[in-house]
Amino acid sequence: xxxxxxxxxxxxxxxxxxxxxxxxxxxxxxxxxxxxxxxxxxxxxxxxxxxxxxxxxxxxxxxxxxxxxxxxxxxxxxxxxxxxxxxxxxxxxxxxxxxxxxxxxxxxxxxxxxxxxxxxxxxxxxxxxxxxxxxxxxxxxxxxxxxxxxxxxxxxxxxxxxxxxxxxxxxxxxxxxxxxxxxxxxxxxxxxxxxxxxxxxxxxxxxxxxxxxxxxxxxxxxxxxxxxxxxxxxxxxxxxxxxxxxxxxxxxxxxxxxxxxxxxxxxxxxxxxxxxxxxxxxxxxxxxxxxxxxxxxxxxxxxxxxxxxxxxxxxxxxxxxxxxxxxxxxxxxxxxxxxxxxxxxxxxxxxxxxxxxxxxxxxxxxxxxxxxxxxxxxxxxxxxxxxxxxxxxxxxxxxxxxxxxxxxxxxxxxxxxxxxxxxxxxxxxxxxxxxxxxxxxxxxxxxxxxxxxxxxxxxxxxxxxxxxxxxxxxxxxxxxxxxxxxxxxxxxxxxxxxxxxxxxxxxxxxxxxxxxxxxxxxxxxxxxxxxxxxxxxxxxxxxxxxxxxxxxxxxxxxxxxxxxxxxxxxxxxxxxxxxxxxxxxxxxxxxxxxxxxxxxxxxxxxxxxxxxxxxxxxxxxxxxxxxxxxxxxxxxxxxxxxxxxxxxxxxxxxxxxxxxxxxxxxxxxxxxxxxxxxxxxxxxxxxxxxxxxxxxxxxxxxxxxxxxxxxxxx
Numbered sequence: 001x002x003x004x005x006x007x008x009x010x011x012x013x014x015x016x017x018x019x020x021x022x023x024x025x026x027x028x029x030x031x032x033x034x035x036x037x038x039x040x041x042x043x044x045x046x047x048x049x050x051x052x053x054x055x056x057x058x059x060x061x062x063x064x065x066x067x068x069x070x071x072x073x074x075x076x077x078x079x080x081x082x083x084x085x086x087x088x089x090x091x092x093x094x095x096x097x098x099x100x101x102x103x104x105x106x107x108x109x110x111x112x113x114x115x116x117x118x119x120x121x122x123x124x125x126x127x128x129x130x131x132x133x134x135x136x137x138x139x140x141x142x143x144x145x146x147x148x149x150x151x152x153x154x155x156x157x158x159x160x161x162x163x164x165x166x167x168x169x170x171x172x173x174x175x176x177x178x179x180x181x182x183x184x185x186x187x188x189x190x191x192x193x194x195x196x197x198x199x200x201x202x203x204x205x206x207x208x209x210x211x212x213x214x215x216x217x218x219x220x221x222x223x224x225x226x227x228x229x230x231x232x233x234x235x236x237x238x239x240x241x242x243x244x245x246x247x248x249x250x251x252x253x254x255x256x257x258x259x260x261x262x263x264x265x266x267x268x269x270x271x272x273x274x275x276x277x278x279x280x281x282x283x284x285x286x287x288x289x290x291x292x293x294x295x296x297x298x299x300x301x302x303x304x305x306x307x308x309x310x311x312x313x314x315x316x317x318x319x320x321x322x323x324x325x326x327x328x329x330x331x332x333x334x335x336x337x338x339x340x341x342x343x344x345x346x347x348x349x350x351x352x353x354x355x356x357x358x359x360x361x362x363x364x365x366x367x368x369x370x371x372x373x374x375x376x377x378x379x380x381x382x383x384x385x386x387x388x389x390x391x392x393x394x395x396x397x398x399x400x401x402x403x404x405x406x407x408x409x410x411x412x413x414x415x416x417x418x419x420x421x422x423x424x425x426x427x428x429x430x431x432x433x434x435x436x437x438x439x440x441x442x443x444x445x446x447x448x449x450x451x452x453x454x455x456x457x458x459x460x461x462x463x464x465x466x467x468x469x470x471x472x473x474x475x476x477x478x479x480x481x482x483x484x485x486x487x488x489x490x491x492x493x494x495x496x497x498x499x500x501x502x503x504x505x506x507x508x509x510x511x512x513x514x515x516x517x518x519x520x521x522x523x524x525x526x527x528x529x530x531x532x533x534x535x536x537x538x539x540x541x542x543x544x545x546x547x548x549x550x551x552x553x554x555x556x557x558x559x560x561x562x563x564x565x566x567x568x569x570x571x572x573x574x575x576x577x578x579x580x581x582x583x584x585x586x587x588x589x590x591x592x593x594x595x596x597x598x599x600x601x602x603x604x605x606x607x608x609x610x611x612x613x614x615x616x617x618x619x620x621x622x623x624x625x626x627x628x629x630x631x632x633x634x635x636x637x638x639x640x641x642x643x644x645x646x647x648x649x650x651x652x653x654x655x656x657x658x659x660x661x662x663x664x665x666x667x668x669x670x671x672x673x674x675x676x677x678x679x680x681x682x683x684x685x686x687x688x689x690x691x692x693x694x695x696x697x698x699x700x701x702x703x704x705x706x707x708x709x710x711x712x713x714x
Contacts, residue, residue: 011227114194115202224453338431558603632662
């Protein structure tokens with residue numbers, strides 16, 4: 001295993017260059033432009049619908065008898081639908097590669113939603129229009145950008161995402177022109193505008209009929225994995241092994257930069273989600289502009305986003321390749337410019353106000369592209385739809401709802417200008433949060449590269465049978481309780497059938513390490529492997545079925561249940577074979593006759609030693625491959641400890657590897673041949689029991705005192 005880790009570290013820099021696009025992958029595929037064009041049309045339709053709903057809001061609210069604040073709250077529900085449904089789509093995509101099919105199917109939502117909206121006569125009916133558009137937008141989040149990341153090689157991803165973002169801006173501008181022509185030149189009401197716009201959107205939806213899902217990781221993970229084979233084809237893809245969806249969600253949430261970036265998305269959502277609607281009210285209240293004039297103003301404010309995205313596409317890719325953290329810092333400065341633009345937007349001079357809105361829309365467009373790129377690069381390819389959906393959840397539901405609630409109160413109490421000005425505060429907050437994220441980005445990029453390399457190296461070794469993989473291998477494990485970090489880069493290995501001791505004083509981190517191994521606690525860094533398979537983020541109950549059982553110190557029995565019921569309850573893990581369970585229970589009673597005598601007594605009535613006997617018996621029933629025992633002898637008489645250790649040896653002799661956590665040095669070292677010593681969350685010693693006894697620097701007074709007290713037992 002150590003050679004695999006060394007190989008992964010050796011190739012980490014090359015893997016990082018592949019991930020960022022610094023090195024072109026061998027024989028890059030000609031991706032073509034069709035997917036970008038098709039998805040760009042869909043995102044243009046999505047943004048067009050969003051504009052229509054917001055821009056003609058004053059007319060709709062007046063016609064249906066709603067106040068501006070009420071309509072703004074209703075219009076914000078589009079983002080709520082996005083947040084609520086994007087994660088559901090991500091779950092579907094995680095199980096099946098259906099992103100292309102659903103992207104195409106839900107592309108048909110936009111036209112019919114507007115057609116239906118033209119017929120609404122009841123204010124709450126607009127919820128269905130907004131919800132239909134929001135469902136299509138959820139697919140944009142969960143499918144579009146992850147598909148583009150998977151279809152195009154790393155050296156072109158920022159350009160592709162920028163063009164996709166530019167298509168969204170162009171869709172907005174095109175819809176503005178359309179709405180203006182319909183309302184001004186033809187004199188149509190808001191109903192006629194919705195009707196004609198919806199009818200024109202329907203045929204555009206057919207562009208995606210030939211979309212195909214590109215799969216995950218062929219341009220990055222597969223090429224990174226190939227580094228472990230001197231450029232030959234990898235043994236398998238670098239995808240994480242069989243994580244269920246919610247385990248995968250937990251896994252990405254534990255990445256520090258993911259949590260920070262999602263916080264930025266939430267605060268950014270507060271700043272920009274309600275803005276388009278309030279811009280329309282502001283222009284009407286302050287300058288008395290008509291619907292057509294407001295449309296022209298909005299289009300003019302969006303136009304600068306196009307050159308901003310063009311510049312990002314040209315210059316940003318090189319910056320991303322060379323200094324990813326610098327691109328993040330630059331984006332944080334853009335968010336500061338957004339805050340300044342929001343303040344300019346409420347200056348009662350039309351030209352200045354429009355310049356402020358232009359700054360806001362341009363900086364938002366660039367920020368969305370760069371944040372999406374960063375977020376989907378620091379996770380494994382199969383997880384991209386998950387983080388994209390989470391960004392929709394935080395941006396739309398958390399940020400959108402928060403922004404609507406904030407602005408509704410401010411606007412009703414003061415004015416639309418005050419509401420827009422208040423948005424400068426969350427924009428400033430997003431900038432500060434993003435600046436704090438930049439220093440951690442390099443570490444998370446290296447972590448995803450190392451994870452792919454290590455995963456591929458382990459599976460390659462297993463296929464070649466070139467070396468024996470340990471039963472359990474913990475590598476670089478960090479673990480924290482909240483802000484308190486208790487494990488620091490722990491490396492811990494258990495061979496198949498081994499009996500070893502894990503020693504250390506109270507607070508050394510022994511129990512925390514067992515929690516990480518058994519799945520009760522998830523590490524913030526590092527990996528846990530069983531037979532080479534990555535189980536770092538698997539749920540605890542799945543690990544039991546894989547053969548890992550833990551006996552927690554002092555909490556291993558169900559007090560109200562009888563002894564027999566405790567054993568029968570554990571026996572359910574063996575399936576429906578009652579005879580097998582009965583035979584195993586009889587073996588436990590043979591090993592501990594006192595339990596047989598008290599089989600019908602509640603477990604809480606047993607003595608401490610008897611409860612430990614019951615705990616060992618429950619573990620014996622499962623016949624685990626790996627048994628973790630925490631503080632077996634604590635507070636027990638020597639004669640009881642002898643009987644317990646005899647059972648431990650019996651379990652080990654049957655083929656179970658046993659990790660014995662002990663504070664008593666004499667008990668531990670007289671039982672095992674291999675020992676680990678922990679201190680302050682780090683492994684300080686790994687070797688034979690005899691070698692540990694010679695380390696006076698490790699066996700301090702507390703241990704020597706324990707050894708002296710236990711001398712009679714030895």
